[in-house]
Amino acid sequence: FNAKIPELSNPSVCMRDPQRVQEILQSMVKAGSNTVQVISDFDMTLTRFAYNGKRCPTCHNILDNSNLISNDCKIELKELLNTYYPIEIDSSRSIEEKLPLMVEWWTKAHELLVQQKIRKDLLAMVVQESDAMLREGYKLLFDHLYEHSIPLLIFSAGIGDILEEVIRQAGVFHPNVKVFSNYMDFDESGELRAFKGELIHIYNKREGALLNTGHFQELRTRPNVLLLGDSLGDLTMADGVHDMENILKIGFLNDKVEERKQSYLDSYDIVLLKDETLEVPNAIMHIYNQLRMFHDNLLF
Numbered sequence: 001f002n003a004k005i006p007e008l009s010n011p012s013v014c015m016r017d018p019q020r021v022q023e024i025l026q027s028m029v030k031a032g033s034n035t036v037q038v039i040s041d042f043d044m045t046l047t048r049f050a051y052n053g054k055r056c057p058t059c060h061n062i063l064d065n066s067n068l069i070s071n072d073c074k075i076e077l078k079e080l081l082n083t084y085y086p087i088e089i090d091s092s093r094s095i096e097e098k099l100p101l102m103v104e105w106w107t108k109a110h111e112l113l114v115q116q117k118i119r120k121d122l123l124a125m126v127v128q129e130s131d132a133m134l135r136e137g138y139k140l141l142f143d144h145l146y147e148h149s150i151p152l153l154i155f156s157a158g159i160g161d162i163l164e165e166v167i168r169q170a171g172v173f174h175p176n177v178k179v180f181s182n183y184m185d186f187d188e189s190g191e192l193r194a195f196k197g198e199l200i201h202i203y204n205k206r207e208g209a210l211l212n213t214g215h216f217q218e219l220r221t222r223p224n225v226l227l228l229g230d231s232l233g234d235l236t237m238a239d240g241v242h243d244m245e246n247i248l249k250i251g252f253l254n255d256k257v258e259e260r261k262q263s264y265l266d267s268y269d270i271v272l273l274k275d276e277t278l279e280v281p282n283a284i285m286h287i288y289n290q291l292r293m294f295h296d297n298l299l300f
């Protein structure tokens with residue numbers, strides 16, 4: 001079976017239990033592509049971590065680096081990043097210990113952004129001028145899912161308005177894409193006044209999923225899940241799925257690889273080490289096609 005997915009032998013691929021991966025894949029492919037849904041994180045999962053040795057921006061960073069933010073505010077946002085990002089990726093602290101600190105980061109960052117009176121009509125330009133970059137192979141993935149009517153849920157603790165603009169400008173915001181994220185609330189004059197609804201940060205995606213029961217109810221005929229993430233917090237994104245049958249979890253490990261490798265191997269089925277491409281997810285989606293062609297050949 002793995003011979004059908006030569007990409008699983010790429011040097012970036014690590015699996016704790018390759019046999020188990022094979023079993024999950026077999027079972028998912030047997031159930032057919034009309035029973036699958038894809039749930040993916042956005043920042044550093046669908047977008048690149050680095051390009052030519054330079055870090056790529058998250059949704060928040062796209063705004064932080066733009067000319068919509070004053071220099072003083074930029075400094076404060078940078079300080080927050082320098083304080084809290086090392087905590088986010090610190091493998092010596094538990095999720096319980098990190099959780100309140102992550103809430104603090106998001107709360108402070110959003111308060112600062114709201115003070116900047118950001119204008120809705122300038123967001124498209126900000127994204128246009130940013131260094132935002134989707135991972136190599138993104139078009140293949142988005143187009144394939146759309147063409148095969150496979151729902152894609154992008155579940156992000158980033159900023160929904162920015163994320164949507166990134167995929168719109170990349171030409172892949174297809175109708176099968178649904179987004180759960182933090183959305184901006186603008187006043188009548190089009191200035192940011194708050195963020196809407198419950199805050200989504202990196203460790204409460206489970207709660208976010210459970211608030212959106214309607215979405216998962218609509219997808220109840222799709223109990224097989226391909227999950228893509230880059231944080232251990234992303235593992236709970238599928239907690240709202242009804243009567244789950246199979247889940248294949250692919251984790252991108254971008255930073256502090258040696259320190260974090262074991263914990264990623266323990267919780268993700270496939271771990272991709274410093275892999276800036278979507279080659280492996282694409283190869284996995286592609287085996288559904290191969291199988292269908294195989295069946296078609298049998299029929300004719």
Ligand code: TMP
Nearest residue numbers: 042043058060061105106109156157158
């Ligand atoms: P994600 O759920 O789409 O990956 O988005 C969360 C990422 O956003 C997480 O890795 C941390 C990052 N982030 C910033 O870069 N700047 C900020 O101000 C905040 C609050 C989060």
Ligand code: MG
Nearest residue numbers: 041043044230
């Ligand atoms: Mg992420």
